[in-house]
Amino acid sequence: MxxxxxxxxxxxxxxxxxxxxxxxxxxxxxxxxxxxxxxxxxxxxxxxxxxxxxxxxxxxxxxxxxxxxxxxxxxxxxxxxxxxxxxxxxxxxxxxxxxxxxxxxxxxxxxxxxxxxTFSCVPLPDTFEAFFARLSSNARSMLRRRMKQLTTAGVQFERYCDTTPLPEALETLFRLNDLRWSAAGLRGSFVRKPKEADFYREFAPRARNRGWLRMYAARLAGQVAAVQLGYVYDGVYHQMQEGFDPSAPRGVGNALRQWSIERLIEEGVRTYDFLGGLTEHKRRWLAEPRxxxxxxxxxxxxxxxxxxxxxxxxxxxxxxDPDDVRHDPPPPEPTETGEA
The missing domain is CATH 3.40.630.30 (Gcn5-related N-acetyltransferase (GNAT))
Incomplete structure (x- = not known):
């Protein structure tokens, strides 16, 4: 508080x-x-x-x-x-x-x-192969193609908190989140709501110490091109915030989500929770309405x-409430060209 x-x-x-x-x-x-x-x-x-x-x-x-x-x-x-x-x-x-x-x-x-x-989540099976097989044939083809192109270009994926001090990782998330929204003509979540950035700076270290925090990043030529942050609690991964550089190679956000889902399944997480809303992008990742x-x-x-x-x-x-902010506008619907 x-x-x-x-x-x-x-x-x-x-x-x-x-x-x-x-x-x-x-x-x-x-x-x-x-x-x-x-x-x-x-x-x-x-x-x-x-x-x-x-x-x-x-x-x-x-x-x-x-x-x-x-x-x-x-x-x-x-x-x-x-x-x-x-x-x-x-x-x-x-x-x-x-x-x-x-x-x-x-x-x-x-x-x-x-x-x-309306909320949405993805039930995760025991193996990533089983999850991937459930995706549409178009989605599987696109992900294979983009992942091959990105790895050939030198994109690497990592558990961000394992490689980078948390304060630096959070500031990168804030910056890339703003770049993502700016590409759609909007301000980033943390620019519009600086108190939310303060909350993340306060809470993320505690979540990491309790084993809840998950941060994943895609890096190209030493620079972070996309970040996704969430928390795992009681077998559920809650996807909270993300951002990407619109100038990065196409599909880097999709590839990072694929990589992170694979890591979550490996550690036994059973649900990928997209939280509020059910967009076409979430449906493509097999999200179901709740x-x-x-x-x-x-x-x-x-x-x-x-x-x-x-x-x-x-x-x-x-x-x-005069001290409250207006509810967020819906985030721009990701496309295969940018996506986060």
Whole structure:
């Protein structure tokens, strides 16, 4: 929080069992939102829901103690003097998170508003050969051709954190990410949101120390031409950020993704998670859709009727957090000529 929202007021609720062991945590902070810039709403948001690329928020509950989640919401109800609404964005629909929170809210008599989100992931088989065989014949032909051309030209692939100090690797990612977006007439993610760069500088070393961080790079004549960064947790690789040099040889990003998927399968990762959205580019890599949602929850107060009479969302022009940034425009759809 000190890198992305240092001014935020944290409102976290913890649950412990009879032995004092921590079994549940609802990590929220209170943000101020205004309806048509007039009526102020105190909004509970999950820690880390902005300026860091996080998705799939949830209350945190120890396995075997799933019933604790309802108690955490009840504890937040008791602290209702400190908040009006709860905004949960990019909830996973396949983990039970959305259903548990919605059910708990219904039991407390809260108002509930939901809208759908689409995510995508690639189930990974036991071997890269099995994965490659599932690709379309056109995709296989293109990847073989580009990989041969790139290796002949001297392109080398590497686990970037194994060869380069992490601060330098991150700055290269930020630079190549901006080059990628600039080629489409847009600013890079980290240029538009410098707090997100600060978060990566803070979190990536911790993720590396815990064995979660993965960074892959393609290098030509000693210069990094493409970088991809993600995290592995519980057998799932989450693809977070990437960038490439548009002046690099054609298909370098595709080749790097192929190489990284092969490395992930070798270490036993079972899912390649593309996170939000399902583009044609992701489909070509065998991504399958997964359903999720956004939830806006409100205590049954007179003021909250203003929000729930008609669908009003904290991402529109009527209700906004003035300290938040606009949601990212969709990234440029990669093509075989550039791709990242």
């Amino acid at each position: 000190r890198t992305v929202r240092p001014e935020a007021h944290v409102l976290a609720v913890a649950a412990r069992d009879a032995c004092g062991r921590l079994v549940g945590l609802a990590p929220f902070y209170v943000a101020s939102m205004r309806l048509v810039n007039l009526v102020r709403f105190r909004c509970l948001r999950v820690l880390g829901d902005t300026f860091c690329g996080a998705e799939y928020p949830d209350v945190i509950v120890r396995r075997g103690c799933e019933g604790t989640g309802a108690g955490l919401l009840q504890a937040l109800e008791v602290r209702g003097d400190r908040w009006d609404v709860m905004w949960l964005t990019k909830l996973a629909g396949w983990t039970g998170a959305a259903e548990r929170i919605r059910e708990g809210a219904d039991n407390l008599g809260w108002r509930v508003q939901s809208r759908e989100r 359903a999720g949602c956004d939830l806006l929850l409100g205590r049954p107060t007179l003021k909250n009727r203003l929000l729930f009479t008609r669908p009003v969302w904290p991402t529109g022009r009527f209700l906004r």
